[in-house]
Amino acid sequence: MKVTLSDVLQLSVLRNAQVVSTPDLITRPVADIMIMEGHDVEKWVEPDEIILTSLVGYTEETESTFVSLFRRLGELQCAAVIVKLGRYLQHIPPAIKKVSMAIGLPLILIDNHIRYRDIMLQVMELLFTETNRQLRYYREINQQYVALMAESPNTRALLQLLSTILGNPVTIVGGIRWADRTDQPDGTISHETVTPHPANKLHSRSYFHHAFTRASTQHSEVLTKLNVPGTAPQFLCIAESSQPLSDSDYIAVDTAVNFISLQQTIQTNLENVKRTQFNDAIDSVINETHETTANFPAILSEHGFDPTREFFLVYCEAGIDSTADGTFFEKNPVFTRHLILNTQSRFPHCLYRIWPNRLLFIIQADMAIDAVQAQLLTMAQQVTAEKHRQYQPHVVLSPKIPFAQFKETSEDCLSVLLLASIIYADKPFFVVTKNDLGIYQLLLNHLNTQDLEAVIPTELLAMHRAEPDLVDTLHAFIAHLYNVTDSADNLYIHPKTMSYRLKKMTKKYHIDLRNTDTLANLMIGINLLKLI
Secondary structure: OOOEHHHHHOOHHHOOOEEEOOHHHHHOEOOEEEEOOOOOHHHOOOOOEEEEEOOOOOOOOOHHHHHHHHHHHHHOOOOEEEEEOOOOOOOOOHHHHHHHHHHOOOEEEEOOOOOHHHHHHHHHHHHHHHHHHHHHHHHHHHHHHHHHHHHOOOHHHHHHHHHHHHOOOEEEEEOOOOOOOOOOOOOOOOHHHEEEOOOEOOEOOOEEEEEEEEOOEEEEEEEEEOOOOOOOOEEEEEEOOOOOOOHHHHHHHHHHHHHHHHHHHHHHHHHHHHHHHHHHHHHHHHOOOHHHHHHHHHHHHHOOOOOOOOEEEEEEEOOHHHOOOOOHHHHOHHHHHHHHHHHHHHOOOEEEEEEOOEEEEEEEOOOOHHHHHHHHHHHHHHHHHOOOOOOOOEEEEOOOEOHHHHHHHHHHHHHHHHHHHHHOOOOOOEEEEHHHHHHHHHHOOOOOHHHHHHHOOHHHHHHHHHOHHHHHHHHHHHHOOOOHHHHHHHHOOOHHHHHHHHHHHHHHHOOOOOOHHHHHHHHHHHHHHOOO
8 A cells, every 4th residue: 555644654753743734634645755945846846745844934024935835835735744843933833834724735843853864764764665565566466467378368367367356346348438337228327427536656547437326326436448459449447346446456457457458459469360361261252262262161160150051141331422432330440340249149150241331241041031131120220220420221131042152142232232222322221132122123234224214204204304303202202102291391392382393293294193003113213213
């Protein structure tokens, strides 16, 4: 533990000293001691330092100068001022006593026969002994972690060792906000409840203290950030369930953080290497590079897959309009990781490949395609409900396929994804299969403009070229089941304006708005116009 003012007052040289202070101030820490016999001492004073002085030069004329000096010492968080009486002053000046009490600066009064040298010698010896004890403790803790890293280098073992040393549970949490830790409805911690821990010389890291209530019981946790490059922010979290952390505990935590960060960095680098190899393997399979394709069943087996089973391919993109530079997943690693973990929690046998703006999931076919599509749809709805600022889920699901059909199916999925992104451009998200495109799947390999124009109703094509805003009006009218008011609301226009436009397209372009077959063909034509 750190040396406190109370420890200093127990020294033989100060046992008879008179203390002018409130009891709570006697527990403040002490880090050093120095002699002050000048008004510029504030240039050298550091926090938690004891000042020795005889108040030489104190007179009625200089009283205000000394009062200002003592006030400044309080601002500098001086531990205490020891005043030697009998050499220059017989009594402590009332003004000095008053300002010291006002600012919470302890005064220790000693007799003239006590030498500065004796005081400094005993205080420095006390500080040295404590520093030496801390170094021995640090060495012991460090040796335990070195031995553990040599024997069983894994994060779980490192956390368990720290938990044993502290006598408190220790976990790793992601970010300053995390789930399931408070009584708040969304299960998060607001930034206002996480406050910086007071720093001292025993530890150089930044700590955060979090107090909260769960099940009507007060809880307290201490957090500090792990230094793992290239990963989402992670914090070491110590629950003060048994006892608050002592100063020695912070030495153990500092040491543990270094080893845990090292282990996490090593693990991250290994995972990145494996991920790169696996990405290369998937690319080779998709491109039918023979060497890797032949080895891919073994890679699937290594990840817990049965290569003789069938698989689903799931391609996922961020919406075209939301990421013009095509690097959404690359620029949002935290969100991407969350999306991957969410997918893997729903599909245990799931591998993935990441591109800057596209994800590929390879899912072992352990369930029917409609069940897989329902799960993916639920995920897309959840993400949309969270109103992520950029992400718009565009998802395509393949049918069940054997490993040998990966390349052909991958090409089909990308074609479906391109076509669906155009057809469903006005939707916040979509999760489709090739069959969901209906008649449009016939166009997957025939996206020639002239061919498309040949199957679009003539009156619709003419209206598109002359008055494209009427096409938008017709689209809204059909999409909202021929309801004029709802259609107008969707277009942000007045219902009378909507009615006027409908009459105009009826008279000018001879469109029969009462014939449902005609309207169905027109809706197909409108979607085909998006492809031109």
